[in-house]
Structures are given as C-alpha cells and as structure tokens.
Amino acid sequence: MIRIKAGVPRRAGPRGNHLTLGRARARARRRLGRAEARRLDRGRQRLRRLLALGLPTAWGAVAITYKLACPLAQQNGLGARIVTCAVFFAVGTGLMLHVRRGLLRELRQIRRVAGAAQGVLLRPLPPSVEGLNIAAAQVSADRGASVGGDLYEVIGTEHGVRVVMGDVRGHGLAAIGTVAAVLGSFREAVHDEPELPGVLRKLERAMGRHLRERAKAEHPSSGLAPDSPVAEEFVTVLLLDIGRDGEVRALNCGHPWPYLLRPDGGPTDVRGRVEHLGPGDPLPPLGAFPLPAELPVVHCGRLLPGEALFLYTDGVEDARDGAGRFFPLRTALTEATRTHPTSPQAVLGTVFTRLFAHADGLPTDDVAVLVLGNGRTQVPTSQREQVATPL
Template sequence: MAAKKPQHSHTVLSWLPVLAMSVVAVGDIVTGPGVGFLPLASLGPAFAGLVGGWRRTAWFGAAALLLCVALGLYDGLFQERRGFMAMVSVVGVTGAGLAAAVMRGRREAELANVRSIAEVAQRVLLRPVPLTAGPLQAAVSYTSAVAEARIGGDLYEVVASPHGVRMIVGDVQGKGLAAVETAAVVLGAFREAAHDEPDLVGLGERLERSVARVLEGEKFVTAVLAEVGEHHEVVFLNYGHPPPMVVHEDGTADFPQPSEYALPLGLGVQGSGSPKPFSVGFAPGEQLLLYTDGVTEARDDHGDFYPLGERAYLLKDADAQGALDTLREDLVRHAAGPPHDDAAMLLLRYHRHAPGESVDAV
C-alpha cells in the first residue's frame, strides 16, 4: 500500500494542469467576463512545472495562451486591456515555470550521479556475501534507518579463510557518513586479518588495534565474530553485541552468550586482557543468525520489542535468502512506522555436503 501512494500523487499532479484550465474555461463561459476567470488560465503552466520537464511546461503554457485568446475573443476582452493583461500573466508564469523546470532537471541529474556513486560505495563497503562458503550457505538482509540510504552504521562480512569460515556482524555507534566511515575501517581490517590470523582471538586483537587507532576512544563498535572450522561447532567472540541465534533442526532456538562480554571495539584499551572465545555445537541442518540491535529493538504500536526467538520458525524456506526475506518482512510488519535504527541480519546454514568435501572450500 505504501508503495502505491507516491505513484498516485504523481498521477494527480500530472492531471492538475488539465483540471485547472478546464475549471477556468467552464467557469468563464458560465459566469461571463464580469468575474475575471481569464488570468487564472496561468495555473495550467504553473502546475505543469511541478512534475515533468521544461517541454511539458512549455506545452501547457502554449495551451493556456491559446485558451486565453479563445476566451478573450469569446468575452470580447481584447477591446480593453483585460485580455492582453491575461495573456501577459500566462506568458510570465510560463517563463517562471520553464526556469524552475530546467533548474529542477539539473538538480535531479546531479542527484542521480550522487546515487550512482553511493551504489558503487555500497558495493565496495557492503559487497554481496558468497552464496556458499565451505559448509555454509549464506544470506544477508540490510535495512537502513536513513531514508533513501542503502548503507549505514551496521556491517557484515563472510570470509572463507585457510583457518575456517569467518563472519562478522557489527554496529557502529552513531549514524550518517561518520558511521559509514567507521564501518569501512572495521570491514577493511577484518577482510585482511581474517586470512592472516590463525585464531579468532588474534583476529579480534587486530580489529581492536585498527579501530582504536582510527576512533581514538571517541566512538565504539559492538560486534560479534564467528568461526566455523573442521569440527561441528562455531566459535564466537562477542564485543558487547546482541547474542547470535542458533536454530536447531527441530525449530527451537538458542541464544548462546559468553560468561563475560568484552568491551566494544574501540574501548578495549580501557579494559584488561583479551576477550575469551566460547563455542557451541553447530551441525549440518542447523542455522546461525547474526544480527544487530535494530532487529530485536524494533517496537510495535504497543511498544513491545520484536520477539526474534519466537519467529525462528519463519526460517524454514528451502532457499536461505527466501527464508531471511520472510523474516525481514515479518520484522517490517511488526515495527510501528519507519525503522529508528539500522537493521542487519546475516543467516548461515550448515548444509550437508558430500563425503570428503573440504569445509574450507568456497
């Protein structure tokens, strides 16, 4: 329903010049020249400039001028100045509408260029995750809280490294371009370190140093790192992030949490020691959902949070992306109005593979 409103409004605005000039013509004929409807013919080109280009405005300006001449002759107004003044009014409004239409066209072209650059930036920053990585199938969903934006302060990535399949989902403090810049720093460091560091703790320490060097304690990033290796388990490092959700084959869901959360990235220099990794079983047929707090903190009309654990049954579609899209649609229906925070979800399925297939193969 919401998607149809802009199209409906555009249709109304498109027909508004025709309606305005029709009302002027009928009103002038019915009431006669005494009321003075004729100058209102300039409403046609004035409304035409609201949508469309300068050609549309010029066309309605010409039509309004012909209407003005026809009604002026019908009313006998060219024997006095009223008819000519009405024509001057139409020409003046048409000229102003043409100038406005040209300027709007230039702004729209500039906006289209900016959007194309933003789309390139999106592909570089939040590039598509691989459909399969080792024994995992992956799907991702991202909803930005900023209108018309496609990227924000949430981040995700999946890397098939020599040490296992490694994932990150994070949430940068704040919003806007500054948050996007911080997300780029975290993702750049993760993509490089994921291949180099032999264990997840070393990977986390590399991220902490990179983020602390850039942010200098002014902001922080909550994040959860995950690794799936040769054994049927997933290892986590949680930096103050919402716990992941593991969905078992019977549809039940668990939210594994560490015995002690680490400080968010960027604040680790204020703490002591490295965060402790913890592992949980993760076998073929099970699913892992990493997400940001924009999911679990989405509220409905009554102020209730989104019950993610209760909606785990929605992830039953045979296609991983289709299942995640179903969950996202349910989240959108639950939320009251537009989202107040970015919401990212990364779904990973442990599929059954052929005997002898390496789990580290992409």
C-alpha cells in the same frame, strides 16, 4: 655457435628498423586517437552546456519578445492581463521543469557513484562459502543510504570460515568511517591470524587508530581527550570461526549472541527449533575500554548440516510498533523455521517482512541480519554422536 646473453640487444638490421618504425607509428596513432577522443569529449561537454543554457534562454526570449513586441501586452484590459499572466506562467513553469530535470539527472549520477562506493565498503556476500549458505541484508536509518552503522562479512580462509557482525554507536552516514576501518582490518587479519584473538587484537588497533585520526581531524589541539565526543565512540563486534567440521568458536565484544535454527527434530528434540546462544559474558565493545590481556575463545558446539545461525544487530529487537512494544524476534524465527526450515533466504525474507509490518515501515535504527546455513552433506561420526548435546 653464437650465444646471446639476456639483456644484450642484438644488432639492428633493416628489418629491425622496419619493426621499430612500425611500432613508433602505431604508438603515434594511438596517441593521436586518444587526443582526438579527448577533443571530442570536450566538444560534447561544451555542446551539453550550450544545450542546458539554450532552453532557459529561449524561454526568456519568448517572455521579453511578448512583453516588448506584442500589442496585447501593452493593453490594460482584463483579457490582456490574463493572457500576459498565462504567458509568464508558462515561461516560469518551463524554467522550473528544466531546472528540475537537471537536478534529477545530477541526483541520479550522485546516487550511482554513492552506490558504487557503498557497494565496495559493504560488498554483497556470495550465496555460499565453503558449503555454508549465506543470506544477508541491511537497512540504513538514513533515507537514501544503503550502508549505515552496521557491518558484516564472511570470508573463507585456510583457518576456516571467518565471520564478523558489528554495530557502531550511532547510526546512518556518520558511522560509515568506523565501519570502513573495522571491515578493512578484518579482511586483512582473517588471512594472517590463525586464531580469533589475533584477529580481535588487530580490530582493536584499527579502531584505536581510526578514533585518534578522527579526533585529530575534528579537534587538532585537544587530541583524544576523555571528554571528547570521539572518545565515546565504540563498536560491538561478534567474531565467529566455523571449522570444516562445523565447530563454531566465538569472541563477543558487547554484541547480541546469535540464534541457532534447526529443522524439526521430532518430539524427542528437547531443544526446539530456535535456541538463543549465550554461552558466556561478552567482552567490552571495541573503543569503550581496553581489551583484557586474556581473550578466551568461546566454544559454541557444532553447526550440523541442515542447521543455521541467525546473526543480527540490536536494531532488530529494538524496533517498536505504535504501542511501544519491541519486535518479537524469537516468535518470527519460530514461524520462519516452521514454514521454511533453516533456509537462509526464506528466514531472511520472513524476518524482514514481519519487522517492517511491526515497525509500520522502516525502523528508526540501522538493521543488519546475517543467516548462515550449513549446506554440507557429510557428517563426521563424532559429530553424529553429539547431535543430542546442546550447544
């Protein structure tokens, strides 16, 4: 019996040579195909450049030919001048339309690239995560940008569903770097850290690294000095951990507390449809001051089936109308739960409709909203006993 050890090649016979030559020919054909494709791409690019220059050249040739060869262009009468002006006006209009078409084509390409990059940074959330129905939307204060200084993410892990909602100081495109640093750290930490304090510590370290790198890039000699503009940057963060039994635990660093939305509980329900959760004083925002040594997790009770959490940034409540009045968020949420009891998509649509009507268009600050509805159907016995217990 002949044994062939792994990694020791067998003796190549005529058939092995044939297979080797066949693979070599296939690789050569693939290389030739790729080279031919590159040549064709270069040819198409040259053709597009020639076509882009062809129309302006043709319009210029028409204008020069008319001026030099047409007898009417040599006359000084009123009619001849009108015709000459019309010819040059047509040439100028054609050139401007051609330039405009090229700029619009380039702008569409840039927007596609920017949209893809922004989609990777603040990626669309799935409709549900481990039984929690999700609806989220963001509006940037910068025109043409879909991502600003607000951030959110929902990730299902072995430790429970982890949620982050944050707001970077400032708004628009200037805050995107901080958003990327915080979200990137959160997406890694939620899987590695079994407890929320560990997640928050990693976010703090990521924020510190980002500020130091940014200060070094903007002011190489000064570093992160106390009077540096970068030293004043911070981000408010709300971390939630929603267990499989609906238990909600939170760490809040200077962010608005969420609202709890519930369906109509009847006349015996003393808590009402909308309740603003505020179980404790928040921690300082990340970047402004160091976090304390102890990070006590706040227990917010249970999110029962049929109930929902409404998370938001301060751009929602700070939106003003023409008279300077703030947006009545609680009233909008009450109306939303009365019409569509705790349906995340319906609540989101109602709030944004009323917000845009109140602000007469887009708000002046970044706005982000995240609605989490408990779509789970099974209720543990201990959970039923706590229905009447306020959060």
